[in-house]
Amino acid sequence: MRNFGFTTTKSRTIDYEKIDTRLISYILQNEPSFNACLSCGSCTAICSAGNLTSFNIRKLSLQIRLGDIENTKLEIDKCMLCGKCLLECPRGINTRNVIMLIKKGLNIIDKNEI
Amino acid sequence: MIDVLIIGGGIAGIETACSLQDLGYETVIVEKERTIGGHLNNWDTLFPTHRPASEVLEYYTEETRKRALTIYLNTYVTSIIKLDDGTFEVNTSRDVIFHSKTVVIASGYSLFNAERKEEYGYKIYDNVLTSADLEKKLKTLNGEFKTPTDKVPEKIAFIHCVGSRDEKSGNHYCSKLCCVTAVKQAIHMKQICPQADIFCCYMDLRMYGPGFEEMYREAQEKYHIQFIRGRLSEVGENADGTLQLKVEDTLAARPSKIKVDMLVLMVGMESPQSTALFKETCGLQCAPNRFIQPNDHHIGSNKTNIDGLFTAGTSIGPMSIFDTINHAKASAITIKNYLSRN
Numbered sequence: 001m002r003n004f005g006f007t008t009t010k011s012r013t014i015d016y017e018k019i020d021t022r023l024i025s026y027i028l029q030n031e032p033s034f035n036a037c038l039s040c041g042s043c044t045a046i047c048s049a050g051n052l053t054s055f056n057i058r059k060l061s062l063q064i065r066l067g068d069i070e071n072t073k074l075e076i077d078k079c080m081l082c083g084k085c086l087l088e089c090p091r092g093i094n095t096r097n098v099i100m101l102i103k104k105g106l107n108i109i110d111k112n113e114i
Numbered sequence: 115m116i117d118v119l120i121i122g123g124g125i126a127g128i129e130t131a132c133s134l135q136d137l138g139y140e141t142v143i144v145e146k147e148r149t150i151g152g153h154l155n156n157w158d159t160l161f162p163t164h165r166p167a168s169e170v171l172e173y174y175t176e177e178t179r180k181r182a183l184t185i186y187l188n189t190y191v192t193s194i195i196k197l198d199d200g201t202f203e204v205n206t207s208r209d210v211i212f213h214s215k216t217v218v219i220a221s222g223y224s225l226f227n228a229e230r231k232e233e234y235g236y237k238i239y240d241n242v243l244t245s246a247d248l249e250k251k252l253k254t255l256n257g258e259f260k261t262p263t264d265k266v267p268e269k270i271a272f273i274h275c276v277g278s279r280d281e282k283s284g285n286h287y288c289s290k291l292c293c294v295t296a297v298k299q300a301i302h303m304k305q306i307c308p309q310a311d312i313f314c315c316y317m318d319l320r321m322y323g324p325g326f327e328e329m330y331r332e333a334q335e336k337y338h339i340q341f342i343r344g345r346l347s348e349v350g351e352n353a354d355g356t357l358q359l360k361v362e363d364t365l366a367a368r369p370s371k372i373k374v375d376m377l378v379l380m381v382g383m384e385s386p387q388s389t390a391l392f393k394e395t396c397g398l399q400c401a402p403n404r405f406i407q408p409n410d411h412h413i414g415s416n417k418t419n420i421d422g423l424f425t426a427g428t429s430i431g432p433m434s435i436f437d438t439i440n441h442a443k444a445s446a447i448t449i450k451n452y453l454s455r456n
């Protein structure tokens with residue numbers, strides 16, 4: 001192949017047909033309310049970890065929907081499980097349970113069980 | 115026996131009574147307050163034209179006077195009972211019982227009590243107001259606008275969806291009018307405090323009506339109102355009385371801190387307690403949002419599950435003034451059809 005002097009990177013376009021749905025499906029099976037998220041940001045604004053680090057629980061939820069499992073692995077351990085986000089959510093989502101499910105789901109994926 | 119007993123002397127009740135009177139029916143209005151006009155009495159200006167609310171109120175006061183409508187003020191309904199012959203017995207707080215062929219519930223809405231959202235600091239911090247408080251303040255404004263702690267504001271924030279779209283408040287529905295009211299109030303504040311930076315923190319902007327989107331654009335272009343897409347999570351007070359807001363700017367995907375001199379909470383609309391009482395006394399059907407359930411959303415929105423019992427205005431859910439007036443006119447026609455059939 002001809003060398004043009006640059007390399008192509010992975011496309012930035014979201015391809016909804018190629019999303020890795022393993023983690024999101026696992027979460028939704030166990031916590032269907034997760035689908036009701038409005039992306040309002042109340043959880044992020046109140047988040048203990050988010051005020052100290054770049055951790056953003058709302059954004060992470062979106063990335064999980066888009067199948068970004070690698071980044072989720074790096075991020076999720078920043079959560080302190082304090083549960084403040086749970087008190088805020090206007091849609092009544094059990095965000096703490098979502099976080100527990102993310103952790104469990106990642107484990108299962110690692111073991112190739114889903 | 116009167117033809118139509120109307121519960122509520124706000125705009126919906128008055129318009130229904132005027133329209134029915136013009137069609138030749140005898141009406142009586144029962145109003146719990148000492149004046150007619152309902153919430154409009156406390157409002158300064160109306161969207162989308164910024165016209166004074168008093169103009170609409172004066173119009174209806176004049177229409178009432180012209181027709182010499184019968185109105186019982188300071189009177190509230192304690193029960194509605196449907197009798198075996200299909201007519202109604204309506205008991206009130208006074209020594210008067212009405213018998214009527216039909217009843218219209220035009221008892222409107224209540225405003226969400228912002229104290230229920232403790233994290234927003236209403237009645238805890240001086241400079242937290244509700245949208246209704248701001249209207250009252252503007253209505254009686256004399257001279258320069260100052261915050262409750264007597265400062266000319268340099269930063270003001272409006273918070274959308276307070277007590278609406280919020281499971282924690284027990285209100286999952288959208289109150290429909292607070293978005294455009296926030297935009298209207300933000301423009302008004304910028305006009306009278308041109309030096310102030312004004313923020314609107316929203317989840318979605320619902321500019322559903324004619325002229326609303328235009329107002330929103332004007333707020334951006336002409337008045338430089340800053341719209342931040344994020345819901346307020348909590349408020350704290352600084353030593354100097356300013357307020358510290360925690361909101362995620364979701365479009366930038368970063369938590370943000372905003373310091374303001376005054377915070378305005380856009381309180382939502384709730385079904386009034388009287389509706390719950392009517393539900394109890396006559397088996398009226400309510401929707402999950404606690405407002406009255408229309409018999410048919412599309413072709414029978416003035417009808418209820420009870421024959422002869424009708425609605426006008428916000429007793430069925432949040433509605434603007436112009437929608438309320440139209441709903442009240444529709445109620446009159448629906449009642450006319452009912453009375454001429456029976």
Ligand code: SF4
Pocket residue numbers: 043046047048049050057078079080081082083084085086095096099
């Ligand atoms: S439980 Fe985790 S995500 Fe939720 S507020 Fe606490 S640190 Fe943030």
Ligand code: SF4
Pocket residue numbers: 036037038039040041042043044058088089090091092093095
């Ligand atoms: S508070 Fe609830 S609805 Fe809002 S972004 Fe977080 S999870 Fe979603």
Ligand code: SF4
Pocket residue numbers: 274275276278279287288289290291292293294318319320380382
């Ligand atoms: S109209 Fe706007 S502020 Fe009011 S409840 Fe609906 S989205 Fe929220």
